[in-house]
Amino acid sequence: MPFTDLSLADCRDYRPTLPVPADLDAFWSRTLDEARSCAADKPSFTAVETGLTQVRTYDVTVPGFAGQPVRGWLRMPAGASEPLGCVVEFLGYGRGRGLAHENLLWASAGYAHLLMDTRGQGWSAAGGDTADPDGGAAGVVPGFLTRGIESPETYYYRRLFTDAVRCVDALRDRPEIDPERIVVTGVSQGGGIALAVSGLVPGLAGVMPDVPFLCNFRRGAEISGRPPFTEIAEYLRLHRDRTESVFATLSYFDAALLATRATAPALFSIAMMDDICPPSTCFSAYNGYAGPKDVRVYAFNGHEGGAEYQQREQLAWVASLFAGLPSGQAGHS
Template sequence: MLEHAITRRKGELEHYNAPLTMDPAELDAFWSDVLQAYAAKPLDVRRERAESPFASVTVERLTYLGYDETPIHGWFMVPELQGHAESAAGAAHPLPCIVTFPGYTDDRGYPERYASWLLQGYAVLAVDVRGQGGETGNYMPLRADAVKGWVSGNVLEPEGSYYHALTLDAIRAVDAAAAQPETDAARLAVVGASQGGGLALICGALNPSVTAVIADIPNMCHMDYGVLHSASSLTELAQHLKRYPDRLEAVLRTLAHYDMLNLATRIQSPVLLSACWKDSVCLPETIYAVYNRITADKMLLDYPFNGHEVSESQQRERILFLNQHFRQYPSK
């Protein structure tokens, strides 16, 4: 069989193995302590009915307490399917639920953004990311020199960094979704692209309530490589290091706690990823470095001619993946 440039590139990515950047035992101990400390903290979930152009969907503003008790805002949407859901107060038959996270600088948007999931009969919790484009603020104090953007906030402190707050907010979003009476906790997926894809992956690694992961062109993968090469939010850290070159090891150590390269083997649920080979933001090498370490059921779809985007083709693959998964693992 003749080999061409595309098959050679595919082979290179499939065999791309980056070394871990943190001792696994130390990382496990860190997250064990963090998750145990937050397990008892109340979510204080609040829901308020919202207007919607969808006559057959109940839309509510849902708020829960994230890291440091910052209120995280989202939409909780339940399709009013005949014979399935009764009302926002409770469901006759709980529905599969997806939790979605936005890309960097974006927010949860309008409820209409989630029409394709609602048409499948899924409940949806779509959340903001603190301090970025939505209604959610950020109570975390800034204690060290940060550059323009968010991710360099307190980057010298693994347990006080913006990445720490971001991750715990996402983990608690899954907890908030699982606690809703309309949600079938046995069918709870996390979905996102770019930053949202990274958050979906880290939730799959750290929150056992997750039963499926869709992470398109995810960030938070092989982050040391990304700081050096990527045009993503990690350029903010490169700018920080340009100003403070003596902080390189400290910055990379913080990132290692949130790098899916080091957390990949903790994922237990099925995973769908995508990688775009012309993507200068979330580079395919970073995604494959994580994919090649995942030991759970997994699938990665390549788009050799795409940039930083989720194509219509991939949108359909997302739907097919969850339809198959939710049928394979029905409500208990």
């Protein structure tokens, strides 16, 4: 596929001025405080039998936004006796948590691994188990990117980002997890969620966003030719008088903006032929990221990005990161 965006040199210099709501920090502080205060139920971790002898798996339910249940899988190496470093993974658009025996990379490497389900999604082969009670009707544009977009209070990603923060909260209270060694990661939508969490949760050990979505919404809607960014353009094609109000809502959820509040070390990956998350939108987040950072660029790949090659980079990066951190409770196995 051809290059359709800025050159790599121009991407590295690309630092757009993103709109910052005056009450951005207050909005998120209130949102997260409300979620934490209304969670009547504690997180549950129920062991499940998968037939895998070297990996322990737990069916997880965490009270997320408004205390609503969010599902997930927690996997860890069998026989681990010390608190583990943990990788929290958020999923791409349309994906759900899948089956209990899948996604074994991080547990096989000796870490705990929480895979968070995505509320209302999971219509792909990787099915989901988390409802979105506040979702309402999808509206005139299919998908989730414009659901509730009339207001930051009702926007879908307010609920989803809160779910992600609450999953990190839940892990910090688990005796099997070293709370100082939690890394968040994800591909595409999952990468955007990881960036948002990095700006909303202090004290993370690291962040690994791959070809991150949800960055620089306006540019994505203007230049991307494939969904999901096209959902915004389609919505505004139908609602010609809502352009400014739509982007005002989206500014509260721009992962590139929230990343300017992050301090944890980050390893990004960006693909230069990505026509779903154009590289300039990803570099908006990378260039503005406030913590220590590095990036792997895949010059001739589309939205698949680095795939297994990037996983190899991540395994080495996490091992080095955790080896250099002071131990909170104990080292990972």
